[in-house]
Each structure stands twice: as structure tokens, then as C-alpha cells.
Amino acid sequence: MLKEYLSSLDEQFVSQNQSEQEWLRSLKLEAFNTLREIGFPVSRKGNEKWKYTSVSPIVNNVFLLSKPKDINIDEIKKQAPWSDDWYNIVFVDGFINKNISNIPDSGISVSSLGLSENSIGELIDFSDDGFAALNSAFLSDGLIVSIEDSFDTSKVLNIIFYNSGTELEFNNPRLHITAEENSSSVIIESYVGGSNQNSLTNSVTEMELKSSAKITHYRLMSESNNTYNVGYGRVRLSDDTEFYSSSFFRGANIGRYDLNVLVDGERSHCDLKGLYVTSDEQHMDNFINIDHAKPNSSSNLFYKGILSGKSKAVFGGTVLVRKEAQKTFSVQSDKNLILSDQAEVDSKPALFIYADDVQCAHGATAGNIDEDSVFYMRSRGIDLEAASKLLIYGFADEIISFVEETELKNFIEQKFLESLPSYKFEF
């Protein structure tokens, strides 16, 4: 099947739009040749990056490149976080839909894929990952944003990647954000939609923070249970930057996010939080790396998972402190609440420290709902179901409480937690 997919990709590649700029065509060709060479990742011993996630359910399908489609704005509002006060930019199956997007006109410059020769792909190395190569080879459309220090910080940049769920289509959106010096912005990147048919969203996000820039970023995966969603994110921090990124996962059949933050500046802070809520037969893989390359910076990696049904989650969190990165302060933890016997989490926090003057800590936990906590609540008249719900919300609240945008917070509570099956205890 994989062979079929690759040969189908061959045909699809050749028949892509030939009117594109020369540089884009050569970028795509290089990426495609790389994909042919390295193929899709295989989960096996020794491949730490994909050890616990099998891509065969994805690549056993023969996906066809998505085509631009129209969509009713009300459908988007139903499925994605939304406020009319935000700048809302909507991709449908990998293509920006300008009719329903509200692209800001000041403090920010937005350009299309064809005009971004010098920035696109700067932060990624597609020889590193078959899916990143696939994205580059079949780039459909992209949003290339440069945020200036005059950007109205009360405005949220809400970027929605809507998947129509058209059977066996795959789309490859690209988001490239440059936060210029002294700029500050709030960015939501959400993946929504899907249907009861298989489809694949294969995204790449690049973010570059120039000195003294600050980004507060939220990344949501809230698609239906039949989609595959593979994301590849690369971030680079310069001096005196702050990068706060919270990732929320609820939807997709198989979800994967490979995020690498290069702390390439001093006095910078990288804060990555995450909440993954899995049920049924979902699979979510967070593969996170923070790479400290310069001294005097700090990072915090804090993820939580709530697993039910036969779902599976993978957390691979690595903090690398290079020899030059003295005085690094870094903590990471992954905590999991497991609501069923058949749910499973593979949590692997890791620290690689080559500098001698650093403060680092890491840890991981997995446990069930605490019986003493439940009894305490029941002894106050609160029934089992309400007690477990309060505890599950309480567990999630440690991450959700950091979300400052009310509309987004409500969206997450509604879509992520209210959909959880009620928890049954066996004492």
C-alpha cells in the first residue's frame, strides 16, 4: 500500500501547477526527491522520534492532493474558536479562503506563498522527516506573516485550518510567522473539521522571534475522529524573547506534533504547555524538543494528559542544554490521568545537559482518579459522576487556567472536556 501511495505521489507531483515561480518549483522538487529517498518514518526500535507511533494507518491510504473549496462561515464558527473582535484567517483544505478571512491591515504584513522566497523553509530541515518533506513537496498555500512592533496587541490573530473531511484528500498548509523586534502578539492556530471519512492534514509551522519579541501561541487540534493530523513546528528565539505556546489536543484519529524550539538567544524564556484529551481509539503523539544553545535563558515544559477508552498517548519531551548554554534554568513534567484500563501513555521526558552550571529538573506521572478524593466529595453529597467530573476538570484546569482569552477558554472547556465519556469507577 505504501508503494502505491508513493507512486501515486509521483504522478501527483508531476501534475502540480507548473506556473509557479522557479524557486518554489525547485524547492518542491528538492523536497520530493528527499521524500523519495527517506520515505515515511517507521516506528521501530532505535527510531526514538517515532518509536510509539505507527504511520502505517496513514500511509496505507492513497491520499489525493486537496483542491480549494468554499465554506460557509457559520460552519467555521461552529467548529473553531472565534470572536468577531479577532483577526480571523481561514484555510479550507490547505488554501486560504479570502472571502471569509479578515486579514489585518496595520502592524502586520501578510504575503502569499509565491512572494516568500527568502523566508519560507528557513527554519525547517525536511531531510529530517518524511512528513515535513511531503509538506514542502506539495505546498498548497501558506500564510506568511510579519508582525511589527506597532501591531495592536489587543487583537488576536486567529488562524483556522479547516478540513472539509473530503474522503482521502490530503492538504499541506504552511504558516510562517516572523515576530519583528519588540513586537508582541497572540496567535491561535487551530485545526478543526473533518468528517467520517479519512483525510490528512500535514502542516508545517515556522516561527521566528527577533530580539525582544513576544508571542503567546495556542495550538489546537479539534478535528473529528477520522482524520489524521501531522504537524511539524520549528521555532527560533533570539535574545530577550518570550515564547509562550500551549497545545491542546482533542480531535483526530491519529495526531502528531513535532515541535522544536531553538533557544538561540540569551535572557529568553520558552514556555510550552500542553493538554491532550484522548478517548475511543485515538492516538496522540507529542514530540517536543527544547534546544538551549545560548546561556542565561530558561524553559518550562509542562504537559498533561487525560486518557480514556482504548486511546493512547505518547509524550516525548527532550531538553537539550548545549555546552555554551550556561546558567540555563529548565523544568519539564508530564502528568497523566488515566480513566480506563485499556488506555495507555508512553511518557518519556529526557534531559541532555552538556553545560555544567545549570538548574534542570524533569518528571512524569500517570495515575487513576484518586479514590480518597472521590470519597471526600461523595461524603459531601456530591455523586460519583459529578465528583469525577470536578476532578477531571480540576486536573485540566492547571493548563486551561493559563488561557487568558475568554472565547478560547470556553471553546476548550466545551469541546475538550464536555465530550468526555462519564467515568465509571470500579472499587
Added chain:
Amino acid sequence: MGKIMNDRNKKLLNVNDLHVSIDDKEILKGINLSVNLGEVHAIMGPNGSGKSTLANVLSGRPGYSITSGSIEYLGENINEELPEIRARKGIFLAFQYPVELPGVRTWQFLKSSVDAIRKENGEKELGVKEFDQLLEVHRNKVEMNPDLVKRSVNEGFSGGEKKRNEIMQLSLLNPTFALLDETDSGLDIDALRIVSNGVNEFKSESNAVLIVTHYQRILDYIKPDFVHVLVDGNIVKSGDGNLALELEEKGYEWIKESISSGN
């Protein structure tokens, strides 16, 4: 109810030859205990005698199996009753070790509790303002810091704050039967006074209190009508408040010796 209560409708709890095991190990070996409205009972005993088991089994904690005997509450056998149903019917357990509930706001927890009990009594859920007012009254009674209700339940509370929170809940939920499990442990004198005042203010002719304690100290503040001594799963001696003083003076060895010598 008539103005004159006879003994029959004053009866609150009747424990009859109660045998309780945990993991097939028998802990309570035939407890008989009768509690009427308006009474304060103290269960005293050495460590491992089954005091906390008795408090837990009365409140319906899972993990204990009643192998024989019965617990009658307000004339009904509640052996199989769920803990939340017991709570809604007026049984309250103040915990020896109040549990921390990370992420669950104290305010939300208390409101859920009050509403669950009101619902059982056919009353409507309280509005936010009404509840805030109610909470403030009871919070002030135990001099509980107002910031604590905004925080996660018991998380980061000191030992004293946790126990005050328990007594605040006693006052707020106004149960018919209050079980206090080692409420005095870990309290300094000031906190003990505040907690005891809370209990004394609570107790009335229309409820009853059962205090489980190792030490006599709390009984200086909350005067029991009856004291029962529990040793190895049996109530070996019952008496009035003076029994507690005698125990304090002579120690549990005295009771054990007087049993084995047949006195």
C-alpha cells in the same frame, strides 16, 4: 413533629452487633451503639482499635465490608447506602486527613455540595450571590481566610486551615449527625479553640455529634454526654464524661488490664 419528643423519635442512630472487615481482616467485632438527637458521644481508644473504621463505615466509605449486624439511621437500615446519599440525608464526616483536590476550587466544591443536599430536600439550587452570602456567614464563624475559598480545596492549606475548613463545612451543611474523626490532631491551642467553638455552636437538640479521638484534650472543649472506649474492635466500657478524664489519667493500659482481670 409534635412539640414533645418521646424517646422513640429522638433516636438517630442504632448500631447493632456490627462486624466489619477490610480485606478479610475483621476490624470491628460486634459494635452496639445508640445515639439520640441532642447527644454528644465520644469514642476513645488506642491506635488500631478500630475508631476510624467505625467513623468511615458509618459514613459509607467504600472498601469496608459489613459481614454482619446493621446500621440504622433515622429508622432505616443504611448498610448498603451510598456515601453521597448518606450525606444528603444528614450524615457528615469531618476527616482526620482532609483531602487535597488540586484544580477543584473550594467555592465550586462547596456550592456543589450545598446544592446536592438542597436538591435532596426538594429545594432549588442557590444563586451565586445567595451562596456567597451564606458562605461568608459560616466562613466567619471559624475565622477562615476568605482567600482560601478561591483556591483549590485544601491545597497548600496548613494543617489548622484544613481542619477549620472541615468545621466550616459542618456549619455550612448543617447535618443531623456529625462524625468528627480525630479532629483535634495537628491543631494548636488557638485552632483547637476555634474548631471546638464551631462544633459547640453547631450542636443542638435537633442533631447529634460523635467524636472519635485518641486524646482527651478536645473533650475539655466539647463536653461529651457519653464516652465509649474501643479496644480491639469492641466497645469495652461506656460511661459519662468522667470516663475520659479517668482514661487520660490512667492510660489505655488500665482499661486493657481491667478487662483481662474481668473487672
